[in-house]
Amino acid sequence: MKIVDLIAYLxxxxxxxxxxxxxxxRLRILSMIANAxxxxxxxxxxxxxxxxxxxxxxVIHSYGVFKLLPRNLAEDA
Numbered sequence: 001m002k003i004v005d006l007i008a009y010l011x012x013x014x015x016x017x018x019x020x021x022x023x024x025x026r027l028r029i030l031s032m033i034a035n036a037x038x039x040x041x042x043x044x045x046x047x048x049x050x051x052x053x054x055x056x057x058x059v060i061h062s063y064g065v066f067k068l069l070p071r072n073l074a075e076d077a
Contacts, residue, residue, distance in 0.1 A: 004041060004044045004045060007037055007040055007041045007044070008037075008038075008041045010037055011034045011035075011037035011038045011041060012034075014030055014033055014034040014037065015030075015031065015034040017030055018030035018031045018034060024064070024068055025065055025068050025069075028061040028064045028065045028068070029061075029065060031057070031061050032057075032058050032061045032062065032065075035054040035055075035057045035058045035061070036054070036058060038050055038054040039051050039054045039055060039058070042054065
């Protein structure tokens, strides 16, 4: 098994784990990590639609985490 395949399987496992989360912040953070791994995977296999889609998902999840943060933490950033 190649390292590229391991990256893809790790992303898949993290993505599945995020689906079982009840805490929305943890769900979004795990999804961002999975999508970042999918970006790396997409670059390795030259699948740019995967790269673009996962980059968009990272931005969406980042915004979601920002909105879920308590107000005082969001203002300190």
